[in-house]
Amino acid sequence: MKKKFSISRRIVAAVMASFIAMTTLSACSDDSDAPDQQTDKHYVIGVIPFNDTAAEQLDWNNYLTEYVAKNYNIEFKFATAPGDAESAVTVVEELKLAGAEAILGIVDYPAAIQKANELEMWYIRAGGLSTLSDYEQIKDLPYYLGTMGPSLDEEYQAGYDMIESYVKDGKKDILVFAAILGLYLPSDMHVFRFEGMRDALVAAGAVYTPPASGSVVEGPGVGEFASGTSGLNITTIYGYPIESIDSTFHDRFTQAVSGKTFDAVAMTAEGSQNVNTWLNGAGITGVVIGEVSSFNATAGEAFETGILGYVVGKYGSSMGPAVIALINALDGHADIMRNADGTGARLTAPFWAANSSADFAAKRAFDDNADPAFNKAIMDKYIVRLNPSVTRTSFIEFAGFSFDDLKALH
Amino acid sequence: MRDVLLKYGNKLKPAIPFAGLILLAVVYLFVTDFHPTPFHLTTIINQVAVMAVLSTGAVFIFALGSFDISLGVAMGVSVCVGILAYNAGAGVVGMLFVCLAVGIGVSLVNSVLSSVFRLPVFIMTMAMLTVLTAVLQILIGGKSSLLVPSGIQAPIKAFDNLWVRLLFVGVYFAICLVLFNYTKIGRRNKLVGGSPIVAAQTGVSIAKQTIITFLISGTGVGLAAFLMLTRAQAVSVDTGASTGMDVMMAIVFGGMPLSGGAHSKIAAGIVGSLSIVLVSQILTMLGVSPGLSQVYKAVLFLAVVFVASLSYREKMLSRAIMF
Structure with missing residues (x-):
């Protein structure tokens, strides 16, 4: 019996050894999917994701590797999404070791950006404003290009437009899900989205009573709405559906929706599939959900199945202007993005929105990686090396192109 | 034949982690074309320091045959209170003492709960993990992270350098080395790890030993918190969340017997931390994707556990706890 056990251990050891050897060899081998050599200059850019598996991040990654890398002779080095400031600093060091000259960060940890600056690596925070x-x-660090993404005004407007769309569509029973708010973890964007929703409901005639603390940031709770003259029945639920962060969320959710019916749900974040499941669990079906997420495949499926009725968010090629800013910086033209006073810039990049499955599908198709919304033809015009007439003003306009602007340019 | 292999295998076993570290260093040199720069060396030390200090302290608990899974979050709480103290004007030295006090305080709570209420250390620290995460959330209150404002960063940044890290790691390791190898504390730890029953029968107070052990480990938590603070100048709810597992991996990589006891080695923390950082950097420089890199590390960890577990079960004494 002992002998058999010993043999099986040897087999396991042999399999492990083979696996390690194969992995090492595969890591050492050349990548056959090398970028097209369409420009003379070769760039190595590190990417720090906000999440390794989020659909939004994967769409950005795909755009970078499937389109940008091939058209601009860029090698992207992807890091593991850091969980805290110290690991973000480590990630910057590792990207430097891996040969990255600049960093496209979807996270903003000041210490990591300081480390990038210390290592003389250009850093841009994309996908959202710091x-x-x-x-x-x-902002004063010389290697910090700045930050690019929807402004807080855009975040506010996203919440406002979602509610306004529901009111126009004649929705009467609305559940407002203020994700993250009412806890110790609010973020600016969620606060502004909720405030947009709140003001749209008030504009429709509802009466808002803030929480006892007077602030949705300090919690608990996000306040309540009375119908007023709006004719709307509004229910609010706040918090975060992760047990370790908000252990009472599911109980509160069940309590909030119990015995009610809803036409629509307005969410300050993503997670429509989960909310739909919880509503179904409470016997509530046929509800249209609106979320702030991205134009990703999962959202597309949710639209097709009727779960999602409204989405506002970013899209794969929205990373394009940030990459161009890095190319310009690596070519010696950081001033195209940075402010005239030598500080890093805060550039606004708008959301896209869709309120029907067809609208969503058309916009997603417009951003296909074979010919994305921010394609080479458009982006080349903002690379100083290729077009010396680019100015900071024109670059700011480029970063802020809306869906309609891009459509017109295609 | 099997006996001969086991005999020589057991003699060589203590050298395996060091041999592995040397092998990794050679591979590292190869990957850098045998031209490592000062940046390479600095980066290794930067990344090793926090884990090495935590792991060295954790060796004392591991030697008892247990593990404190809440170490990382305890460090997060320590960092958080350190930042609050610094922002309130405590100064760098004051911040260091606050970090130490919190690290030791949390460990003291752990040890008292464990020894007085006779709770298994691992289970008790799992509960503490949840409690400390909640404490961290409350301390950070209303924000996604807590920062040292840029205007008053300069004094802390002065401590964010190679020599401070080397000094902290060196001094703490030297003290732990003496305590573990040349005093009753270390001998008794190994005895309890070998068999709590035998230890109790020879007059060792397991409760007292547990408290001393956690105090040493808590000092490591406080020092690691200070080093992390000088490097990151920030704390978030995720700070230290995965560090507990990293420390466990480092100690096992460093050749610590899974059961603790007589063969426990104080160098396991540093050797393991260095090995993990080298593996990580080698994979990065080879261009291995983050996902594959995680798989690779997991497989290596399993392989190390497999080697470490060879024959140890047959040698273990009864582990029934007797008070």
Whole structure:
């Protein structure tokens, strides 16, 4: 019996050894899917994701590897999404070791950006604007290009437009799901989205009573709405559906929706599939859900199955202008993005929105990686090396192109 | 034949982690074309320091035959209170003492709960993990992270350098080396890890030993928190969340017997931390994707556990706890 056990251990050891050897060899081998050599200059850019598996991040990654890398002779080095500031600093060091000259970060940890600066690596924070407090910490760093993404006004408008769309469609029973708010984890964007929703409901005639603390940030709770003259029945639920962060969420959710019917749900974040499941569990079906997420495949499926009725969010090629800013910086033209006073810039990049499955599908098709919304023809015009007439003003316009702007340029 | 292999295998076993580390260093040199720069060396030390200090302290608990899974979050709480103290004007030295006090305080709570209420250390620290995560959330209150404002960062940044890290790691390791190898504390730890029953019968107070052990480990938590603070100048709810597992991996990589006891080695923390950082950097420089890199590390960890577990079960004494 002992002998058999020993043999099986040897087999396991042999399999492990083979696996390690194969992995090492595969890592050492050349990547046959090398980028097309369409430009003379070769760039190595590190990418720090906000999440390794989020659909939004994967769409960005696919755009970078399937389109940008091939058209601009860029090698992208993807890091593991850091969980805290110290691991973000480590990730920057590792990207430097891997040969990256600049960093496209979807996270903003000031210490990591300081480390990139210390290592003379250009850093741009894309996919969302840094909070003002973070920005103030790092704006003077010479290798910090700045931050690019929907402004807080855009975030506010996203919430406002979602509710306005529901009201126009004649929805009467609305559940407002203020994700993250009412806890110790609010973020600026969620606060502004909720405030947009709140103001749209008030504009429709509802009466808002803030929580006892007077602030949705300090919690608990996000306040309540009375119908007023709106004719709307509004229910609010706040929090975060992760047990370790908000252990009472599911109980509160069940309590909030119990015995009610809804036409629509307005969410300050993503997660429509989960909300639909919970509503179904409470015996509530046929509800249209609106979320702030991205134009990703999962959202597309949710639209097709009727779960999603409204989405506002970013899209795969929205990373394009940030990459161009890095190319310009690596070519010696950081001033195309940075402010005239030598600080990093805060550039606004708008959301896209869709309120029907067809609208969503058309916009997603417009951003196909074979010919994405921000394609080479458009982006080349903003590379100083290729077009010396680019100015900071024209670059800011480029970063802020809306769906309609891009459609017109295609 | 089997006996001969086991005999020589057991003699060579203590050298395996060091041999592995040397092998990794050679591979590292190869990957850098045998031209490592000062940046390479600095990066290794930067990344090793926090884990090495935590792991060295954790060796004392591991030697008892247990593990504190809440170490990382305890460090997060320590960092958080350190930042609060610094922002309130405590200064760098004050912040260091606050970090130490919190690290030791949390460990003291752990040890008292464990020894007085006779709770299994691992289970008790799992509960503490949840409690400390909640404490961290409350301390950070209303924000996604807590920062040292840029205007008052300069004094902390001065401590964010190679020599401070080397000093902290060196001094703490030297003290732990003496305590573990040349004093009753270390001998008794190994005895309890070998068999709590035998230890109790020879007059060792397991409760007292547990408290001393956690105090040493808590000092490591406080020092690691200070080093992390000088490097990151920030804390978030995720700070230290995965560090507990990283420390466990480092100690096992460093050749610590899974059961603790007589063959426990104080160097396991540093050797393991260095090995993990080298593996990580080698994979990065080879261009291995983050996903594959995780798989690779997991497979290596399993392989190390497999080697470490060879024959140890047959040698273990009864582990029934007797108070």
